[in-house]
Amino acid sequence: MSKKNESLGKTVGVVLALCLVCSIVVSGAAIGLKPMQERNAALAMQENILDAAGILEKGMDVPAVYKERIQPLVVSLKDYQVMQDVNPSDFDNRKAAGDPERSTKLPKSDDPAGLGTRENMTEVYLIKDGNGGTNGAVLHIRGQGLWGTMYGLIALEDDFNTVKGVKFYEHSETPGLGGEITNPAWVKTWQGKELYGDDGQVQFDLVKGGASGEHEVDALSGATLTSNGVDALIQFWMGDDAYGPLLDKLRKGELTNG
Structure with a gap:
C-alpha cells in the first residue's frame, strides 16, 4: 500500500510540476506578446480612422499617412476643452466609459443608444488638409444593436454637419442582415448626408424603403432592430449630451485648450 501511495504521490507531483511550468510559459508568452498586440490594435484603429475619413488606400504606409493627416486630441465632454495633460496615445474611450x-x-x-455610461472625455481626430488647416473630424460612436454593442467611427466634413464617411469596425450583428452595416455599398449612401436641420437639431434618420432628402439613409432590409440601434446611437452621440456642443465649437473655431 505504501508503494502505491508513493507512486501516486510521485504522479501527482509530476502533474503539478508540469502544470506549473505550463502556466509559467503561457503567462510569459502573454506578457511578451502584449506589446505586439497593442501595436497591432493601434495600427488597426489608425486604418479604421483613415478609412472613415476616405483617406485609406491599399498598400499605403498607414502610420506615416496617419501622422501626416490626422491630429488626435482628447476633449472633455463636460466643458469641451482639449485636455492638454492627457496623451491621446495613452487614452482609450472604451476603458474610460467602463471606469x-x-x-x-x-x-x-x-x-437611447443603451450605453449605460458615457465617458467624460473622448478622443477626437481632426483631419488635416496639408496646409495647416482642418477639413473635418472623425468621432467615435457606439450603441446597442440586436446582439451587442456596435462600435464605429463617423467622419464629418469641415462644416461638421455633412457626413464624409462611416465605419463600423466591431459588432456582433447577424451576417447578411444587421451585419450589412459594414457593406461598402450601404456605407457609401451615408456620404453627403447632413446630421442637423436648420434649427440645429439632429434630423438624421434611417428610413424604410426609399430614403430621400439630405437627412435620410435607407434602413437595412430585414434588420429593423439593428437599424433602430444605428439611428439611436446617431441621435445620442450627435445630441446635446455628447458631441453636439463640441461640433458647435468646431464650427465656430472656438475649441480651446484646457
Missing part, C-alpha cells in the same frame, strides 16, 4: 471615476451614468430616459 466609474471617468464616466457618467446615463438615466434610461437620456440613453
